[in-house]
Amino acid sequence: MKTLTNRIRQARRAASYSQSELAQQVGVQRSAVAQWERQGGSRPTTENLSKIALATTINFEWLATGRGRMKLQLDGGDDGDEGPALLLQYFAQDEVEERMLVALRKLDYRECMALVEMTETLAQVRAGS
Structure with a gap:
């Protein structure tokens, strides 16, 4: 299983964000994102982890733990391999x-x-x- 560090980097890249762009979305400095993505660096707070998930449309559970589907389905579609999609409007x-x-x-x-x-x-x- 990938580490939190790797999942944050993967989420950022999947959303085609630079570290600076993700930092702006989350409301932190670019150096904070760099720390989160560095092995042995600091970890984001739960609030910032939630903001990362929302900004990148990544499933919070996957981002935090590595379990479940990585991407949220925002169109309400169901590909049949997991339960119903999560819609951001319901958070x-x-x-x-x-x-x-x-x-x-x-x-x-x-x-x-x-x-x-x-x-x-x-x-x-x-x-x-």
Whole structure:
């Protein structure tokens, strides 16, 4: 299995990014990307690893662990050899969405459905105004 260092480099190259371009996408200096790609260098935080995965459309689990499919399928297609594709629009995009998801997972089904219906109603009202 490839190391994290190699997977980061492979993800960057698959996206046709230079180290500087990936650094800009992630919001770090180019030297940070160089460190992540160097054997014995520093490791990215989980947040930065997530940003790398999103910027390069690479499966986070593969990037972090080497398990699963490398590339995300963004078109919703299924080539039949693995489960359904992950769509980036379904990931928490900021801290508020992440907090909502964490809280939602602590509720039972009935409570979740009540919250979903309330949120959908609020979104419909907002869209109508």
